[in-house]
Amino acid sequence: MPHRQQRANGVVSRDAILDAAAKIAGERGYDGTSIKLVSDLSGLPASSIYWHFANKDDLLAAVIDRSFKAWSTALDQAEPAPADATNEERMVHGLRQECVRVMTHPDFLRLGLMLLLERRPVEAAARRRFHDSRMEIHNRVTVGYARMFPALTPPQVRQLVRLTFASVDGLFIAAISEPELDLTAEFEVLGLAIVSAARSLTARNLAAAPS
Amino acid sequence: MPHRQQRANGVVSRDAILDAAAKIAGERGYDGTSIKLVSDLSGLPASSIYWHFANKDDLLAAVIDRSFKAWSTALDQAEPAPADATNEERMVHGLRQECVRVMTHPDFLRLGLMLLLERRPVEAAARRRFHDSRMEIHNRVTVGYARMFPALTPPQVRQLVRLTFASVDGLFIAAISEPELDLTAEFEVLGLAIVSAARSLTARNLAAAPS
DNA sequence: GCGCTCCTGTAGTGACTGCTCCATGAGAGA
DNA sequence: TCTCTCATGGAGCAGTCACTACAGGAGCGC
Numbered sequence: 001m002p003h004r005q006q007r008a009n010g011v012v013s014r015d016a017i018l019d020a021a022a023k024i025a026g027e028r029g030y031d032g033t034s035i036k037l038v039s040d041l042s043g044l045p046a047s048s049i050y051w052h053f054a055n056k057d058d059l060l061a062a063v064i065d066r067s068f069k070a071w072s073t074a075l076d077q078a079e080p081a082p083a084d085a086t087n088e089e090r091m092v093h094g095l096r097q098e099c100v101r102v103m104t105h106p107d108f109l110r111l112g113l114m115l116l117l118e119r120r121p122v123e124a125a126a127r128r129r130f131h132d133s134r135m136e137i138h139n140r141v142t143v144g145y146a147r148m149f150p151a152l153t154p155p156q157v158r159q160l161v162r163l164t165f166a167s168v169d170g171l172f173i174a175a176i177s178e179p180e181l182d183l184t185a186e187f188e189v190l191g192l193a194i195v196s197a198a199r200s201l202t203a204r205n206l207a208a209a210p211s
Numbered sequence: 212m213p214h215r216q217q218r219a220n221g222v223v224s225r226d227a228i229l230d231a232a233a234k235i236a237g238e239r240g241y242d243g244t245s246i247k248l249v250s251d252l253s254g255l256p257a258s259s260i261y262w263h264f265a266n267k268d269d270l271l272a273a274v275i276d277r278s279f280k281a282w283s284t285a286l287d288q289a290e291p292a293p294a295d296a297t298n299e300e301r302m303v304h305g306l307r308q309e310c311v312r313v314m315t316h317p318d319f320l321r322l323g324l325m326l327l328l329e330r331r332p333v334e335a336a337a338r339r340r341f342h343d344s345r346m347e348i349h350n351r352v353t354v355g356y357a358r359m360f361p362a363l364t365p366p367q368v369r370q371l372v373r374l375t376f377a378s379v380d381g382l383f384i385a386a387i388s389e390p391e392l393d394l395t396a397e398f399e400v401l402g403l404a405i406v407s408a409a410r411s412l413t414a415r416n417l418a419a420a421p422s
Numbered sequence: 423g424c425g426c427t428c429c430t431g432t433a434g435t436g437a438c439t440g441c442t443c444c445a446t447g448a449g450a451g452a
Numbered sequence: 453t454c455t456c457t458c459a460t461g462g463a464g465c466a467g468t469c470a471c472t473a474c475a476g477g478a479g480c481g482c
Contacts, residue, residue, distance in 0.1 A: 009428085009429070009430095009478080009479075010428065010429065013429075013430090026330070027329065027330050027331055028241075028242055028329055028331050029240035029241065029242060029243070029325070029328075029329045030239075030240065030243065031239055031240055031241075031242040031243035032240065032241065032242035032243075032329065032331065034468075034469065034470080035469080035470060035471080036468070036469080036470095044429095044430075045430060045431055045432080046470085046471075046472095047429085047430065047431070047432085047471095047472085047473095047474095048429065048430055048431090050470090050471065050472080051428085051429060051430080052429090055470075055471080056470065056471090110328060113324075113328055113384060114240070114325070114328045114329065116384055116387065116388040117240075117321060117324055117325045117328065117384060117387065118238065118239055118240045118243065118325065119237070119238050119387065120238050120239050120243070131388065156400075159396060159397060159400045160400065162382075162385060162392075162397060163378065163382070163397060163400050163401055163404065165381065165385070166378055166380075166381025166382040166384070166385050166397070167374065167377055167378045167381055168381070169377075169380070169381035169384055169385075170376065170377025170378055170379070170380035170381035170382075170384075171373075171374070171377040171381075173324060173327055173328060173377070173380055173381075174373060174376070174377050174380075176327065176328065176330065177327040177342070181373075185370060186370060186373060186374060186377070189367075189370045189371065189374050189408060189412075190374055192408045192411055192412070193374065193404040193405060193407065193408035194404060196404065196407030196408050196410070196411050197400060197403045197404035197407050197408075199407065200403055200407050201400075201403070220448080220449080220458085220459070220460095221458065221459065224459075224460090245438080245439065245440080246439080246440060246441080247438070247439080247440090255459095255460075256460065256461055256462075257440085257441075257442095258441095258442085258443090258444095258459090258460065258461070258462080259459070259460055259461085261440090261441065261442080262458085262459060262460080263459090266440075266441075267440065267441090
């Protein structure tokens, strides 16, 4: 089958629709995102929206996809910590970058968390998309933590990773509800807390099973 | 003005409406909570809902209020840590109780976080209600932390409190999206992390300004 | 210019939205 | 039993919901 040709006009419209949908969904949640609102904000008629996307659920899933990609390429462009950095420096370095990343591309987390909280009976495709994307990052971070804290057991590593993700989520929500909040300081303390906890767990492990 | 008499029937219906609204709002968010759905689930007609509550916003605010009260009386009934407990034991003790409390009365946090994430243009009364209720607890915890870690500066105490709240929020969301997750272990690690962080900050303070 | 597909505009569908009106039933105090 | 208020039932308001049918303009390869 030949490559389906596409007008320049088309991708611009598609992006405009996604922009509008991201903004509105971030403000009002899944049910609050009406096609009429997206149509008004993007300046395109409903028929265009339904030409680009199968239905509302598909539209929201596409918003998740795009925002995840934006966030993900930002992650790939993160500058690595210096080779001689300590674990604590590495952690703080990584979290500081994540702080900037999350506040620069807030749509991914915002929308995703909203979909997680809304447990509608019929599972939305958008929600599953978020969950899968996130698992990918979760695994990456788990590998990093395991290398960073070799004395921890795999369950302990998983717990630390979950705690880190949960804290980032919570701090993100706090930043949204109180815009004047300075997140960088909070992320600094979070880094300290994680590294300290890892240190305590390591000490506990060594005390329990001395070599 | 005489006390407005009330039939037993009335408060039962009111509670049934609140139950239904809490369930649906927890599943579908603010916009997803339609009067029709609440009416069907509670078995009462729309006119009854509007007899008990001024409008949809007022209904949701009442849901927040009631769930906050349930959570709050659970907080008042929390058993205190033993007098000779260490800071770490106190922290773990408190967080363990909070873990049970939050999972026993999940409506308050679930609904509240959803309202925080949904930043609809017109501020909903329900959202403000949640914010105010939460500030109350926030202040209580701040006083407790200040007593527990006297060497920390007030901004450091506030940061730790915010981090604690954020982590609890994040872990709660994680528990919702993955029901098989064992929260108690996560809360244990969180307690360790907070205490460890406080210890590191204290050491840092003492090093910077030795007496 | 031609033809072909991509994309947009108009006008609608039936179902549902928050909310109101008002008649009627049910209970409690007299 | 009589009243009087509390509470419910049902019908219906204008407006919006997700979504569709279809005609026609716009840009492409030729």
